[in-house]
Structure formats: structure tokens, C-alpha cells
Amino acid sequence: MNRILKHIPVMQKEIIHSLKIKKNGIYIDSTFGMGGHTKAILKELGKDGKLYAIDKDPIAYSLGKNIQDSRFHIINQNFSKLLDYAKNKKIIGKVDGIIFDLGVSSIQLDNHNRGFSFKKDGPLDMRMNPQSGISAADWLFSSSTQEIAHVLKKFGEERFSKKIAYAIKYFSNIKKITNTLELSNIIKQAIPIKNIFKHPARRSFQAIRIYINQELEEIKIALDSTLKILKPGGRISIISFHSLEDRIVKQFIINNSRSAMIPYGMPITEKQIKKLKICELKMIDRISPSKYEINYNPRARSSILRIAEKKNQYENSTL
Numbered sequence: 001m002n003r004i005l006k007h008i009p010v011m012q013k014e015i016i017h018s019l020k021i022k023k024n025g026i027y028i029d030s031t032f033g034m035g036g037h038t039k040a041i042l043k044e045l046g047k048d049g050k051l052y053a054i055d056k057d058p059i060a061y062s063l064g065k066n067i068q069d070s071r072f073h074i075i076n077q078n079f080s081k082l083l084d085y086a087k088n089k090k091i092i093g094k095v096d097g098i099i100f101d102l103g104v105s106s107i108q109l110d111n112h113n114r115g116f117s118f119k120k121d122g123p124l125d126m127r128m129n130p131q132s133g134i135s136a137a138d139w140l141f142s143s144s145t146q147e148i149a150h151v152l153k154k155f156g157e158e159r160f161s162k163k164i165a166y167a168i169k170y171f172s173n174i175k176k177i178t179n180t181l182e183l184s185n186i187i188k189q190a191i192p193i194k195n196i197f198k199h200p201a202r203r204s205f206q207a208i209r210i211y212i213n214q215e216l217e218e219i220k221i222a223l224d225s226t227l228k229i230l231k232p233g234g235r236i237s238i239i240s241f242h243s244l245e246d247r248i249v250k251q252f253i254i255n256n257s258r259s260a261m262i263p264y265g266m267p268i269t270e271k272q273i274k275k276l277k278i279c280e281l282k283m284i285d286r287i288s289p290s291k292y293e294i295n296y297n298p299r300a301r302s303s304i305l306r307i308a309e310k311k312n313q314y315e316n317s318t319l
């Protein structure tokens, strides 16, 4: 890295407000990044509060390890392992708030050596944890045209997915694509209709990144685990950056806010009622960034913050 990379935390004020932080509460930052949200939470916590953090990126983790604060602990892990972390720390059912600020951080996007950028040249990697899994270059080289087209369509909603996949495989047969700008130029040439407001490689890069890092699977597993980790009244606040992420978050909150409906007069025993799915969450809010924030930090443009709260026993006793 030849210059200082900076990540401006998205909707920081809103995240802090959403958590209703208690001085002695227990919180989890599932996406530490450069620690913007973590530092803001630590400021609000008293001396008996606790903040646990996770990031799969080794650079983000090493930044977290530099925080000298006995109230803070971080691990270098996928957030799909949140439940194991909470078990290990004996905080199951005790956590007051969990945050997710999904996607990539500026240290990943702006560092051309990480291979996330379609505008800057670098090795075609795209792994948030470069020590695990397969790089984008290796995946493109070893996959069929159909597999690539499927990923571009599913995770990038790219309407020219087939044309792009054919072009990628055509060039791969001549020479393995190893650099971001090589890939970006191949995509640019393959797309017949250009949108002057959006870079032609944006959707494909997003799709390959999501696939390589198994991002959507990770989110589903992690969100499910929060139901066990949160205590009644505890909150979950999630910032997403594109419709595929937001759809999962929204569906998770809706599915867990709905209780099973039992038609009046239905012959059903108390034991059977206990087995029915009880709604565990209540939806609190959905917030978009202010115009001022978008002007100051254009990366916030597409973000959506959704907030939900785990119900207490009393709120669940309506069955």
C-alpha cells in the first residue's frame, strides 16, 4: 500500500442510535473492517461493557488487534461462525446488540493488489481472506462458460451474462486472465449496449466477488444464528449495499416476525402449540442515508439499514 487508505463508516450515527447502547451491555460487530463502527460503540460503552468483533480479512483483523482496550476482543473468522464465537465466549442469549455492515471495505476496494477494483489494475484475486478459498483468476480459468454465465446472472443480475461468459472463455483459451483490467476490458468489449452512468464491468465484478466469497450463504447462516445469541430486547442492525443482500435481510426479519396463525376453534393441544414457530423478532425501522451523507461519502449511496429487535417472553405470549 503506497498511500493511507481510509474507510468512512456508513450511517454511523444511525447505527449507534439503533442499538440503544447500554453502558454495561454486550455487543458484537460482525464486520469490523477498519473499526469505524467498533470505535463509535466503544465510546458509548461504560467500563463494564463488552464488544466482540469479527472480520475474515487478515488486514482488518490486524487493525483490530491493535486496539488496546480490555472491553474489546476480535477474531479472524467468517461471520457464519458467529454462534461458535458466542458459545466460546459464553454469551449465548446475553447479547444486547449485533451489527453487520455488509460487503467490502475501502481498504479492500481501493487497494489494487486485492483485485476487487474494475478501474485499477491488480492481480485478479477478490478474496476477502486471501488465505482461504480460490481466487477469481483460478475460478474463471477452471469454470465452464455455463457456470460463469450462471454466476453473472444470479449474483450480478447481468443481462449480457452469456455474451460476457463466452468472451471470458474465448480469451482464457488463449491466455489465463490474471489481472483486473484485462477482465474489465474483456467485459467492456463484450457488452453491446453501454450505460454511460455505470461502468460496464460493475455488475460482473460484483457477481464474481459475491460468488468467490460465498457472501449470500454467509449472511443467511449468520442472521439465523443471531436469534440464539441475542437476549430478549436485544437488537440487530444490518447495513446492506445491493438488492440481493437486502432481500435476504428483509426476508429474514419478515419470516421471524410472523407467528403461526391458528384458526379460531382449531382442536390443538398446548404441547402442539409449543412446537409451533413463535415469532422472535419485531421490525423496528428501515433507514436510508441522508443526502448530506451521500454527498460526503458517495459509497453510502445504495445503503439500507434495517433494524429489528428480539421479542421478550411477554410479547410472545399471544398464542
Ligand SMILES: C[S@@+](CC[C@H](N)C(=O)[O-])C[C@H]1O[C@@H](n2cnc3c(N)ncnc32)[C@H](O)[C@@H]1O
Binding pocket: 007, 008, 009, 010, 030, 031, 032, 033, 034, 035, 036, 037, 038, 054, 055, 056, 057, 060, 077, 078, 079, 080, 101, 102, 103, 104, 105, 106, 128, 215, 218, 219
Ligand atoms: C463494509 S466493511 C465494514 C466497515 C466497518 N463497519 C467500519 O466502519 O470500518 C465490511 C467488512 O466485513 C468483512 N466481511 C464481509 N463478509 C464477511 C464474512 N462473511 N465474515 C467475516 N467478515 C466479513 C469484510 O472483510 C470487510 O472488512
